[in-house]
Amino acid sequence: MISSILLLGGIGFLAALILGISAVTFAVKMDPREKEVLDQLPGANCGACGFAGCAAFAHEITVNPDAQMACPAVNEAALEAISGILGRSLGGSAPLIACIRCKGAPAETTNRYGYVGPKDCRAAQIVAGGPKGCQYGCLGLGTCEEVCPFNAIIMGEDGLPHVIESLCTGCAKCVSACPRGIIQLIPRTGNYCVGCVSKDTAKEMKPLCKVGCIKCGICVDVCPFDAITVSKTASAEIDQDRCQRCGLCVSACPTGVISALRMPQKVRIIAEKCKGCSICEQVCPAEAISGKVKEPYIVNEGKCIGCGLCIAKCPSDAIERIIS
Amino acid sequence: MKTFKGGIHPPEEKQLVKDNPIVDFPLSSRYHVLVQQHLGAPAKPTVKAGDEVKKGQVLSEPLGFVSVPVHAPTSGRVKEIGKIVHPVTGLLAPCVVIDADGCDEWAEGLPLERDPFAMSREELLNVIKTAGVVGMGGATFPTHVKLSPPKDKTIDTFIVNGAECEPYLSSDHRLMLEEPDRVLKGARVIMKVLGLERAVIAIEANKPDAIKLMWEKAPAEIQVEALKVKYPQGAEKQLINALTGREVPSGGLPMDVGAVVQNAGTCAAVWDACARGIPLIERITSVTGRGIVQPKNIRVRVGTLLGEVIDFCGGLNGAAKIIYGGPMMGIAQFTQDISIMKGTSGVLVLREQDTNITAYSACISCGRCVEACPMGLIPSVLSKLGEKGMFQKAVENNLLDCVECGSCTYVCPANRPIVHFVKHLKALSRAASAKK
Incomplete structure (x- = not known):
């Protein structure tokens, strides 16, 4: 009885001794800030920063004083928090958002053949170049939804992927997964996106898709900021730096291929500041502003498309956006 | 008798066409000669619309060592450098369209x-x-x-x-x-x-x-x-x-x-x-399968349209699938507006009952594919990795040694498209190494 107690107790003591010594000698010294930084990172291990997961990047940014914020998914609050933890200011990149550049839902497009096989766009692409009639269009098998680490893409009932603005972090996983290259990252401040990347001419596209870019060039003509380019063999492209988000192209496009990510912010005229010069009335492309000269003008909110042309032209800073 | 380890015994079905002597396919009025008919570096067309060409004349210039030219299958005039669906990639590819003049005149000095x-x-x-x-x-x-x-x-x-x-x-x-x-x-x-x-x-x-x-x-x-x-x-x-x-x-x-x-x-x-001195402008092709009215072995010029070949063999009869090549490794086609290539060893037309277009299910790890694989690979593992797109792991499992013969897919009781998964993984692996 006594001997077994002593034996077991002895083994226990010995084990405790070994553990105690190894805890001191083999201790991994970790910067405590590393853990705090890790807590602030999104934790999706998407790899967009170029490191093997969030922990590896947290280590890098903590130990390397020159490391900058490479995580495209981190939000502003977290960026500030991490700057506070590390005691230095971190330059982040401008936040981006994914936009799907195809509107060719199955109902609007034709197929070349019936595809049976793995439900993966990349696998479908290697079977005679994919079943879709348009060789540039979305295959609709949901590979982007599958690879998104933030669940920010869902396949809609229309058979096309949709980006959930609030969840998308611009990590670009979907961009590299899409075999058709139809996902593009645009600045979060951007609002308009051409839903077509086809290089087909209007004639070639006609039998394949009803909603693609037909390269008519109307958007180029209406754009007041020269932000859109189009050619016979390239769909319209919006230069996001030049785009002032007026939305004129959206209403002008005959196939409705340009869409807005969010509702336009309408404007109102501050009556006290308005001198009644009528410049706003003249520049407004939607005929939403009316009034009498030398009296405050009024914006018809129903007609306003939120283009902001009037804001830019008003000599007395009397127009502002309505923030909802 | 000599052989290798692994492999399968699919029905041979050669009786449909093996006793039919080779017949010459008559001269067509128009040929669509694909510029890229070989594996390797591309070639560039050297003729332009309106040029007169003679049978056997060079139409393209190879760009690189691993590349070959194509030649005019008959005499006539180049209508245009057009585009036609490439039977291998399924995408539009450049081709030389030749309107035959009916003389079928050889280029100077040939043969x-x-x-x-x-x-x-x-x-x-x-x-x-x-x-x-x-x-x-x-x-x-x-x-x-x-x-x-x-x-x-x-x-x-x-x-x-x-x-x-x-x-x-x-x-x-x-x-x-x-x-x-x-x-x-x-x-x-x-x-x-x-x-x-x-x-x-x-x-x-x-x-x-x-x-x-x-x-x-x-x-x-x-x-x-x-x-x-x-x-x-x-x-x-x-x-x-x-x-x-x-x-x-x-x-x-x-x-x-x-x-x-x-x-x-x-x-x-x-x-x-x-x-x-005769360039490769024609080949012998078996047009066979139960979906074609008269299976034939034909000597056909490269660039002949598939539709014409099918008409010559009596047309289709309840066809569900047209394949360039054989049933194991051939490539299914979605249109008849494609041309015969240098590598078109056969045109196989299958009826619905000759094909198996049913959904696949989970791998039951029965090991039949492992027995069938002539390369000694473990196709079941590759197919499971293919479902998840895990190409690095697949490369560790000798993915790149797969010859895509289709033996595993043929024996799989769960109907799994194993070769498709392998091709998918190979494409992912290629894309990843191209990025590096």
Whole structure:
């Protein structure tokens, strides 16, 4: 009885001794800030920063004083928090958002053949170049939804992927997964996106898709900021730096291929500041502003498309956006 | 009888077309000659719309060593450099459209008479390249490249591949029966190029008439070997293994074990090029399957439209699937507006009841694919990795050694498209290494 107690107790003591010594000698010294930084990172291990997961990047940014914020998914609050933890200011990149550049839902497009096989766009692409009639269009098998680490893409009932603005972090996983290259990252401040990347001419596209870019060039003509380019063999492209988000192209496009990510912010005229010069009335492309000269003008909110042309032209800073 | 380990026994179905003699396909009014009909570097068209061309005239210029030109299949006028669906990629690819003038006039000096055995090795290789000869079993790898092994590799075995293990197809069989001299003489030219004294011609035992004829005709230095009927007996690495017992190392080429394999059709094309100066502008193709009214073996010009070929064979009859090549490795087509290529060994038309287009289910780990795999891989693991797109892991599991013969897919009781998964993984792996 006594001997077994002593034996077991002895083994226990010995084990405790070994553990105690190894805890001191083999201790991994970790910067405590590393853990705090890790807590602030999104934790999706998407790899967009170029490191093997969030922990590896947290280590890098903590130990390397020159490391900058490479995580495209981190939000502003977290960026500030991490700057506070590390005691230095971190330059982040401008936040981006994914936009799907195809509107060719199955109902609007034709197929070349019936595809049976793995439900993966990349696998479908290697079977005679994919079943879709348009060789540039979305295959609709949901590979982007599958690879998104933030669940920010869902396949809609229309058979096309949709980006959930609030969840998308611009990590670009979907961009590299899409075999058709139809996902593009645009600045979060951007609002308009051409839903077509086809290089087909209007004639070639006609039998394949009803909603693609037909390269008519109307958007180029209406754009007041020269932000859109189009050619016979390239769909319209919006230069996001030049785009002032007026939305004129959206209403002008005959196939409705340009869409807005969010509702336009309408404007109102501050009556006290308005001198009644009528410049706003003249520049407004939607005929939403009316009034009498030398009296405050009024914006018809129903007609306003939120283009902001009037804001830019008003000599007395009397127009502002309505923030909802 | 000699053979390799693994493999399968699909129904041969050769009886549909194997006894039909080769018939010449009549001259068409228009040809669509694809510029890219080979594996390797692209070629660039050298003619333009409105040019007069003669039969056998060069239409394109190869860009690089691993590349070959294409030639005009008949005389006429170039209508345009147009676009046509490429049977392999399924995408639109450049082609030379030729309106035939009906005279079918040869280019100047063709066909000529010369003795290839009096020519040097370099001359022969150059002739083979400029004649646009590619592997005619279906892979379309430029023949002159295969015949120019690097200096550090010693070649001691040359095998003429007459196995034709793909079910349904009989084009090589008919060629060996009807034109054995072209095959054998071409083989001797290749022996000269490789500097070899001996060669083996390998034929599957289901073609006893061809074996007998070759036995009678073959000169002493060409040995005739009958092989066990098993798929994929005609695959390069399996053929080498069956005949010599050597195993091509993982990631290696046949030349690493001192062997060169050429298809019987390629040998015939080499003979035409070297002895008569005729470029590769026509081939023998089996048009077969139960979905076509009259299965035929035809001698058809490269660039002929598939629709015309189907009409010539009596049209379709309850067709569900049209395949370029055989049922195991061929490529399904979605349109008849494609042209016959140098590598089109067969056009197979299947009815719905001959195909199996049902959904696949989870792997039950039965191991039948492992038994069937002639490369000694574990296809079940590759297919599961394919579902998840885990290509790095698949490469560790020797993904790149898969020859995509389809034996695993054929035996899979869960209907899993294993070869499709493998192709998917290979594409992902290629894309990842291209990015680096």
